[in-house]
Structure formats: structure tokens, C-alpha cells
Amino acid sequence: MISVENVSKIFNEGTPQAFEALKSIDLELAKGETMILMGVSGSGKSTLLSLIAALDKPSSGKIVVEGELISKLPDLHASAYRAKSIGFIFQHFNLLEALSVEENVIAPLINSGLDIKTIKEMAAESMQNAAISHKASQQVKELSGGEKQRCAIARALVHEPKLIICDEPTANLDRENSLKFIEILQSLHQRGKTIIVATHDPLFEALTFVDKVVHMEDGNIVGADSISAHN
């Protein structure tokens, strides 16, 4: 499903402040697999996720998702790809604070061409799956960290994406909420979703449903384990 070939990313390219965040990365992930990207801050995990989600473009190399070369997509197609295929869960949740949970959850579908009634029905189902339905009309700024995370999950799932990308999803959660998040992740895995999680949380190290653990350091992949094979 995902093929990353010889991908590099250099920030401030051509300037004295140039910084190579990713160095010739190669990666493969099959449909329905769950992959954990482990590594300390600054190892390049988040940059790699941004490239896979078409939030940014690589400096060189190519990224193919479901046969589509997304590393060179123009903005309109990249946006359509994100709207259709990607569910992104951010470390800082990145929710629209002035809006309610439901209003945040419907945001990815606003330009989908669906009518508002259908969109609200889809949002209701997604909030149900993320166990945040009871807070649907509450403003995001009034929610706890765990609730905000569940709202972000509901938003990421509302359009039934094939690929779910999580960037340090438990960094701002306590242990209890982190475990709840992992439970939701497992249920998504069971529903056949392809999942990539970038984290340095030890809770993710020995999860049974994880297919791959990739270790990153200084913009390089320094190790890759197939957990299922080990088990």
C-alpha cells in the first residue's frame, strides 16, 4: 500500500541553514498493517509522516500510496488525497478551539460535496467509534486532554480513510488515556485500517497487533522489526 523510495528531505535547502531531516529513506507497508516509528525527538519521524500525508513534499525520492505517486502532487490533488485517504492524529490535537466536537469532526467533509445531513450522520458514527458522542455539542476548549484526543480521532476517522497517521498521539495524555487510545487503535487495526504511529512512548513497544516497528535516528532508519514474525 505504501512505498517510500530513497526519500530525502532538506529544510532551507540551498541556504547556510540547510538541514537534512530525512536521508534516503526506504520503507514498505502493506494494506491493513500497523507500523510504529520509534525514535527520539528530531529523528525525522514527524517529517516522514508529513511527507506520507502529503502535508509537505520530499526534496528527492518518491512516495507511492495505493499506486498513486503522492510526492509530486499539486496542491489541489494533494488536498483531495488528504481529504479522501488520510486520517491524521496530531500530538497537539490541532482542533478548532472555538467550535464544538461535532463541528470539528465535520470539518474534513465540508468540501466533499455531501449534504450537511449526511455529513452529520457520518460525524455521529465517527464520534460513537471514538467514544466522544456524549460531548458532541461541547466546545473543544472545555475538554480534557483525553477527550480532545478522542475528538481528534473522530475527526480523523469521519471520512473512513484507508490510512491513519498518528504523530506522538499519547505525548499529551496520561497513562490511562494512552491505554484507551491504544485500544481504539487496535479496533481500527481489526477493521483493516492501515496505521502508522510515530512515537517514543514505551507503551507502543510490545503491542501484539503491531506488524512493524521501525527505529529512526538522525534522519535514518537504523532498524526495522517485524513484530508478528517475532511472535
Added chain:
Amino acid sequence: MNNNAFLHFLTLLLFKQKGKHIGAVLISVIIIFLLSSVLFISSSLQSMLLGTLESQSDFTVSRVQAGKAINTPSAWMDKVLEINGISQVAPRIYGRYFFAPREESFLLVGVDLFDEQSSKELRSLVKGLDLKSFLSTDSMLVGEGVKTFLSEHYYKEYFSFKTPQGSFKKVKIHQALPSGTNLIANDMIIMPIELAREIFGLGEDEVTDITFNVPNDAEWDNIIGKLHLLFYDVRVVEKREIVKAYENLYNYKGGLFLILYLVAMVTFMLILYQRYSMVYSTERKEIGILRAVGWSIKDILKLKFYETAVVVLVSFVLGVILAYLYVFIWDAPLLSQIFLGGANLPNHVSFVPVLEFGLLGSIFLFYAIPFLAAVLIPAWKIAVTPPKEAML
């Protein structure tokens, strides 16, 4: 494309983030209100002026010597009448009467009320004027400003003019001129020509000027030429020159306001631009989030365009309505004095509603385009940066 979801989301953002828009709406309303008020006053004054001047004669001629105005011989009237194309020739005595105790002056106009045309014009100006009763005693018609001024100085029924011989001429205040003529007649006194002659000390065969009409506009320049051939020492004043002079005066005052408006607009747009282009602003983050969840640059610009268009429209409508009420219902307190402040006596003018839709359209475009640009350009700049960077 189903737009109801987009409209739903737009409404949500507008209402839930109203705090963000209230400041912009308030400043915009004030700017639009001020500009519209000035333009309403200016248009109304010009329209009223044209209406008032419509009944005036097309030409006024007087005698000058070395550029100085002197009395005009009444005999000129016969010579003027001989020119083809001229009609309704009438004598007039016109001048300022200085009221020394209060250092004020009135514009005194003496007209020949036994002339059919002059009396007809006066009756059309002052509806219901009983000319017989007016002419039976030494009487005068006074502008509202004069009436108020004289009344404040205990001249409620009569006023005594001082003649050049040092004697006093007592004249009855017959009635006030209609308030609709305040723009040019606020400090005016109209009286029979003989009375004015006595007050100014003019000889029997003298007037200050002669008025007449030329019905065919195309002949105006010819007539001026003929007058100059007839009298080497004549000064000719056309009605259109008077209209122009007034228009220039009000345009000049309106122009000053326009400059102030421009300064205020530029400042406001710069503030807006700066606010929207702030590196860590909430707008920046909002755009980044929407981009991350699949909104394209086009979708973002569409949202920002409609959001701003609503703010612009609401501000414009409110500003124009307020200006309309202020000018045409409440007679523009304070601002009217800036326009009418040059008048000799305190003047009160009720502005006649004049709405020029072309003018309103211009105000709207002049305001809306910079406003939209001040929001959309920074929004576009944020939208084209990688969403991850914008969300920081």
C-alpha cells in the same frame, strides 16, 4: 457541488468567532458612516442648491469702474431689453447691511414687486404670501437666521435700519422665508426695491444690478458678447457660475473629509493586514488545520472570501443606514456646521434625502476591495505554506 455544508460551516465560524469580527465591523461601520455622511451632506446640499437657484435669473449685470462695483443706471434696462433673446429684465438692489452693534451683516435684496415676473417668483418662493398686505406698509421678508437673530435682540416685529443720512427707517418683519431656502437665504432680507434704495441711499435712477433670463442656453455666450459691446464697463455674472462656486465650496469641504477617510482606511487596512499575517495568529493555525484535514488553497480562500464579504456587507449596510439617519433624520449635528459654518449667521438646514446609487456603489468598492485584499493576501500566503508549519 453541494454548498449547504459550506454555508453551514461558514455560519458556524462567523457566529462562534464573532469576537474576532466585532472589532473589524465596528471600525468599518465608523469609517463607512463618516464617509457616507459627508457624501450624503454634500449631495443633498448640491441638490438643494440647484433647486433654490432654479428660480433665480440666468444673468445679473452691474456696472464696474476700474474693477470696482458702482451703482448701475436704471436706463441700462431699456438697452438690455433691446437685445434679442433676452426676457424678464428686472432691476435689483443687492448689498450687505452691516448691523454695527453686534457686528453682523445681512444680505439685503430689493426687488421690484410691481414687476409681474418678480412678484410671481416671490409668490412661488413664499407660498401663501399676501402681496397686498406686504406692500401696504414698509415690510420685509427675512431668512430664518435673520429672524432668529433679530428676535434675540428684541426686534420681534420691526427693525430700524440706519440710512446713510443717519436717520432710521423702521421696517415691519412680515414673515420668515421658508426653511428650505436656508442654504442661501438664511441671512437674506427681501424688501420692495424703493425701500432698499432708501436704506442704501441710492438715487432714483440707480440700482445695484439688473437681472434677466435667456431661455435659449445656446445663446448665452452670444448675449454676453453683445452686453460687452453695448456697455464697456459692464460685469456679467451667470447663474451657472454661482452654481459652480457653491459646488466647488462643498466639494472642497467634502474633499478634506475624503483625505481623512483615506488616511483612516489605509491605517485600518494595515492593521488588518498585520493581524492576518501575524506569525502565531489563530487565523494561521486555523488555516493550517483546515489544510491538514483536506481543504485545498482554493477552499481556504473561498472560506476567507465569504467570511470577509459578510463582514464587509454588514459593516457597509450598518454604516450607510446610520449615515442616512444621522444626516436626513437628525440633520447631521456637528458635521453640518462644518459644511455650513462659513455662513454669516447660525444656519439650520434640513437635508433633503438624496441617494445616488452610483456613489454608494463607489463607496462600497472603494472600501470592500482593499478590505478583501487586506484579508485574502495574508490568508493566501499562509495557505500556501506547508500545513504543518502553519499549525505551529
